[in-house]
Amino acid sequence: MTLKLFNTLSGKLEEFVPLNPPEVKIYTCGVTVYDESHVGHGRSLIVFDVFRRFLEHLGYQVRFVRNFTDVDDKIITRAKEECKDFMEIADRYIARYYEDTQFIGIRPANVEPRVTDHIPEIIELIQKLIEKGFAYATPEGNVYFSVEKFKDYGKLSKRSVDELIAGARVEPGEDKKNPLDFALWKRSKAGEPAWDSPWGKGRPGWHTECVCFVFKHLGETIDIHGGGLDLIFPHHENEIAQAEALTEKPFARYWMHNGLVIVNGQKMSKSLGNFVTLKEIYTKYHPDVLRILVLSVHYRSPLDFFWEKMENAKKVYERIRQAVEDYEKLKELKTYEENLGGVHPLYEFVKETEEGFFKALSEDFKTQEALASYMNLISEMNKLRNKAFKDKKISSQALEAYGYAINSVKNTLRNIFGLLEDVLPRCPVKEVVKKELEPASAVVDKELINLLVEVRQMAREKKLFDIADKIRARLKEKGIILEDTPFGTKWKRV
RNA sequence: GGCGGCGUAGCCAAGUGGCUAAGGCGGGGGACUGCAAAUCCCUUAUUCCCCGGUUCGAAUCCGGGCGCCGCCUCCA
Numbered sequence: 001m002t003l004k005l006f007n008t009l010s011g012k013l014e015e016f017v018p019l020n021p022p023e024v025k026i027y028t029c030g031v032t033v034y035d036e037s038h039v040g041h042g043r044s045l046i047v048f049d050v051f052r053r054f055l056e057h058l059g060y061q062v063r064f065v066r067n068f069t070d071v072d073d074k075i076i077t078r079a080k081e082e083c084k085d086f087m088e089i090a091d092r093y094i095a096r097y098y099e100d101t102q103f104i105g106i107r108p109a110n111v112e113p114r115v116t117d118h119i120p121e122i123i124e125l126i127q128k129l130i131e132k133g134f135a136y137a138t139p140e141g142n143v144y145f146s147v148e149k150f151k152d153y154g155k156l157s158k159r160s161v162d163e164l165i166a167g168a169r170v171e172p173g174e175d176k177k178n179p180l181d182f183a184l185w186k187r188s189k190a191g192e193p194a195w196d197s198p199w200g201k202g203r204p205g206w207h208t209e210c211v212c213f214v215f216k217h218l219g220e221t222i223d224i225h226g227g228g229l230d231l232i233f234p235h236h237e238n239e240i241a242q243a244e245a246l247t248e249k250p251f252a253r254y255w256m257h258n259g260l261v262i263v264n265g266q267k268m269s270k271s272l273g274n275f276v277t278l279k280e281i282y283t284k285y286h287p288d289v290l291r292i293l294v295l296s297v298h299y300r301s302p303l304d305f306f307w308e309k310m311e312n313a314k315k316v317y318e319r320i321r322q323a324v325e326d327y328e329k330l331k332e333l334k335t336y337e338e339n340l341g342g343v344h345p346l347y348e349f350v351k352e353t354e355e356g357f358f359k360a361l362s363e364d365f366k367t368q369e370a371l372a373s374y375m376n377l378i379s380e381m382n383k384l385r386n387k388a389f390k391d392k393k394i395s396s397q398a399l400e401a402y403g404y405a406i407n408s409v410k411n412t413l414r415n416i417f418g419l420l421e422d423v424l425p426r427c428p429v430k431e432v433v434k435k436e437l438e439p440a441s442a443v444v445d446k447e448l449i450n451l452l453v454e455v456r457q458m459a460r461e462k463k464l465f466d467i468a469d470k471i472r473a474r475l476k477e478k479g480i481i482l483e484d485t486p487f488g489t490k491w492k493r494v
Numbered sequence: 495g496g497c498g499g500c501g502u503a504g505c506c507a508a509g510u511g512g513c514u515a516a517g518g519c520g521g522g523g524g525a526c527u528g529c530a531a532a533u534c535c536c537u538u539a540u541u542c543c544c545c546g547g548u549u550c551g552a553a554u555c556c557g558g559g560c561g562c563c564g565c566c567u568c569c570a
Contacts, residue, residue, distance in 0.1 A: 011498085031570070044570040074568070159566075163496055206568085228570030232498090235569090259499090260564070267564080296507075296518075301500080302563065312506070312519045319518090322532080360508095369508060372517035379517095379534085386534050390526075465528055472530075483531050490532095 003058065003362050005224075006300060008232060008255035009156055013364055018223045019253060024060040025218045026052065027252070029210055029227040029235065030112070032069040033093035034078045036277040037100045039290075039305055040261040040268055044228050045106045046294045046418075047258045051226075052107070053416050054361050065217045066109040067210060068094055070116050071193055071203050086193050087116070100278040104287045105418045111217045115209045119195045122204045122212045125246070126184045134245040138175040141187035141200040145207075147180040150241045156255060157233035182238050184208050207238035214243070214251070225252035229260055229300075259302045268305075276305060288321075288419045289314045295367040295417060316375070320413065323378045324420065326385050327406045329487050330394055338395030346380060346401035350408045353377040357412060367417070374409060381405050389486045449480060453489050456482075 003016040018024045028048050031041055048066075055062050070090035079086040094114075101108075115122070126143055129135035134150060137143045147153050147161065154160055164180055183205035188194035194201035214222055220243070227236065236255065243251035260267075263274040281290050293313040297303045356373035360366040384402055388394035394402075413419040452471055459467040472482045475491070483490045 008498095029570075032568085038570085041570050047570095072568085157565080158497060160496090164566080226570095229498090230565070230569055233565065234567090258570070260570075262563080265563085269569085298507085301507090304506090304563095308519090309506070316518060318532095326533095366508080368506095368518095369516080372508070375517055382533060383535090386526085389533085460528080463528070469529070481531070484527075484529095485532075 004364055005254055005256060006364050008257050009252075011158070014254070016254065018060065019221060022059055022061050024055055024062045024224065025065075025222040026055075026062060026224045026226065027065045027067075027210070027214050027218060027222055028109075028225070029231055030066040030068050031093075031097060032072050032074060033090045033097060034072065034074040035093065036279060037097055038261075038268065039276045039278060039281060040228070042100075042104060042278045042281070042290060043261050043294050043303060044226075044258050045101060046104065046291055047299045048226050048256075049106045050291075050295065050367065050417055051256075051299075051365060053418065054365070057416055063218060064109040065111045065113065065213060067213050068097075068112060068114045069206065069209065070094070070114045072206065076192055080191075090114075090116075100282075103282050104278060104290060105421055107418075111213075113213045113217065115204060118209065118212055118216070119204065121216055122208050123185075123195075123197050125208060125212050125215070125242075126204075127198065128246055129184065129242060132246065134242075135184055136177065137185075137199045140175050141185075141202060142175060142183060143185035143199055143205075144176050144181040145184055145238065145242060145245075146177065147182070147241065148178055150245050152244065153180075153241055154237065156240055157237050159233065159237075182207060182234065184242075207235055208242060210235075210239050211243045211251075214239075220247045220251075221249050222252050224254045224256055226256040226258070229257045232257060256299075258299045259297075261303045261305050263305050265304055281310070285310055285314060286317060288421075289317045291417060291419055292316050292371070295371055298368055299365055316371075317419075319375070319378060320409065320419065323381050323385075324406060324409060327402060329485075330385060330388055330399055330402055332487070333388055333399075334393040335396040335399060336393055338397050340397055344397050344401035346384065346398070346405055349377060349380050350401075350405050354408060354412065357416075361416075371417075374413060377405060377409065392486070449475070449491055453482065453491060457489060 004013050005016045006012070007014045026048070028044070031037060052062050052064055068090075071086065075086050075089050079089045082089070126135060129145065130137065130143065133146075135143055135145050154164065161180065165178075184207075185197060185199055185202050186205055187200060187202045193203055195203060214225075225236065225239075232255075240251050262268060263276060266274060268274055268276070278290075289310060290313075293305075293309055294303065296313065296316070353373050353376065356376075357370045360369035360373060381402060384398055388398065410420055414421055452475065456468045456471040459465075459471070475482060479493055481492050483492075
């Protein structure tokens with residue numbers, strides 16, 4: 001199976017061929033740690049988490065690096081606001097980041113470098129750029145990359161240097177030679193984080209760190225470089241300029257960019273106050289619901305977030321989970337031998353589902369189509385299950401086939417999509433979330449509910465339906481839903 | 495203004511030259527149920543923003559228009 005990916009660099013769908021198979025080197029730009037992670041970060045993280053799992057499924061040995069930007073203007077501003085050291089802010093939000101990502105099931109990268117741990121390497125890289133004539137230091141103690149020296153500038157974002165100059169904004173007091181030049185090293189003002197360098201006390205500019213991390217942890221040419229669409233210009237363009245100026249080799253063979261999250265049709269921004277944090281989402285929903293939402297949209301399309309969509313995704317999630325849970329109930333039914341004159345038709349359906357799933361992912365990672373493939377299988381399984389519940393028996397052939405299908409659902413959706421994982425162990429301290437995950441345990445007494453259910457069952461047996469319905473209605477007011485199934489009454493929290 | 499992308503049912507979203515236009519949510523009808531819920535079955539776009547063109551044939555390709563979004567400044 002060949003994997004095709006849309007490469008931002010060429011603007012085309014290309015067959016993915018790693019440089020040194022089976023090894024695949026991926027770098028994605030991580031977060032700047034100055035605030036809570038939001039659904040936009042979540043989307044990017046989920047997309048690349050699932051993509052990485054998919055590559056591993058294809059047999060590649062993936063080496064994945066994702067950074068933290070822990071020195072930056074926004075962090076410094078935040079630190080000043082709170083009268084704290086910038087490192088304290090960075091550490092706090094890195095800790096918060098790990099809480100969030102652990103909860104939504106993002107596997108850590110192989111290396112997660114921080115800028116502050118790589119200052120000497122960054123300085124060394126800048127020096128090499130100066131030596132090669134691509135960068136210059138100013139008397140004020142800043143170092144800039146000279147864009148005009150790099151002939152391919154603009155090739156990723158499809159911009160010409162001329163048009164960029166036309167639209168460039170020149171800040172007063174800047175000591176750049178050319179308005180497009182970008183900072184590699186910034187002189188620190190009083191009270192700002194500073195490191196000694198050949199150009200005086202200062203700190204790294206944003207774009208150098210990623211090049212440095214790639215070189216150090218992956219090599220001069222990587223297979224895939226990823227991130228949000230908004231990073232194409234100037235960040236990724238500037239990375240290419242620095243890296244390729246030095247090595248004269250392609251920096252990344254494939255550039256993958258995920259679409260951005262918008263909220264109710266509007267850009268998500270601090271000024272509009274429409275940020276949705278990951279914490280806000282996972283205190284209301286099971287983490288799988290967010291994954292389903294993200295994966296039900298193509299990764300390059302914009303994702304318009306609104307809460308009704310979470311409700312929609314929740315239904316899909318419950319549909320999947322129900323199919324898995326029902327297997328246990330099916331196993332309790334009486335079985336009989338059925339003469340099918342061959343294998344059960346569900347086997348063929350599972351095969352088609354798996355083929356459809358991986359075919360969709362192979363065509364520019366179409367997770368939404370892959371998911372649809374499994375939704376079809378679940379419909380088929382539900383038909384079989386419904387019949388069995390009605391007959392109060394199931395053929396051993398059908399039960400076996402259902403089990404086979406369940407295995408496929410579990411294996412594929414768990415291993416590739418990261419769904420159906422046991423989330424409680426990975427988030428032991430989230431009381432709010434525990435409530436969500438352990439229905440009603442924190443709100444009402446389980447024993448008491450069971451007692452009411454028992455009493456209601458007695459009433460039903462005596463045809464005292466007004467009493468039975470009263471219990472059901474009152475429990476519903478308390479947020480407890482009762483469902484009468486062939487296996488007795490079940491209850492869950494809304 | 496420049497660059498990139500998008501416009502498919504009430505909503506989300508596949509399909510990118512040719513079988514009856516995936517899948518989900520919502521709506522309607524039915525089955526099941528004491529009634530519900532859940533689930534299943536049927537149904538819900540004669541048509542893919544508009545106008546031309548290419549073609550035996552287009553949602554799908556080409557030209558034009560309209561509308562929306564993103565980037566161009568920090569941003570996943």
